[in-house]
Amino acid sequence: MSEIKKFKLTCIICPLGCPIEVTMEGDKIMRVTGHRCPRGYEYAVQEVTEPKRVIMSVVKVKGGIFPTVSVKTDKPVPKKLMPEIMKKLADVEVEAPVHVGQVIIENILGTEANIVATRPA
Ligand code: SF4
Numbered sequence: 001m002s003e004i005k006k007f008k009l010t011c012i013i014c015p016l017g018c019p020i021e022v023t024m025e026g027d028k029i030m031r032v033t034g035h036r037c038p039r040g041y042e043y044a045v046q047e048v049t050e051p052k053r054v055i056m057s058v059v060k061v062k063g064g065i066f067p068t069v070s071v072k073t074d075k076p077v078p079k080k081l082m083p084e085i086m087k088k089l090a091d092v093e094v095e096a097p098v099h100v101g102q103v104i105i106e107n108i109l110g111t112e113a114n115i116v117a118t119r120p121a
Contacts, residue, residue, distance in 0.1 A: 070119055103115070
């Protein structure tokens with residue numbers, strides 16, 4: 001029999017911030033309580049099985065007004081890929097001008113998320 005674990009989360013999908021508790025036995029979801037809607041259920045299950053985050057960082061700019069430009073993923077990516085993505089971004093240098101929303105890296109690490117600029121440079 002696998003170990004039973006309980007995870008307490010606060011749902012971040014809407015301002016109500018419902019406190020959610022997920023009970024797992026091994027890799028299996030046994031019980032989810034505290035959510036008031038299906039979106040909260042989905043959030044909690046994803047958070048305990050494969051958490052995702054929008055990643056924000058900066059990349060170097062060549063010949064721009066500023067030496068760097070802020071960037072982010074255009075959708076949440078698996079949190080476990082964060083160190084690898086940050087390492088990749090540290091090696092990137094883009095040519096100015098950079099526009100807001102410009103795709104800096106397409107489909108980063110096969111996640112189907114793009115790295116996009118969040119300000120001009
Ligand atoms: S569970 Fe539903 S109602 Fe509660 S915070 Fe999450 S999205 Fe909002």
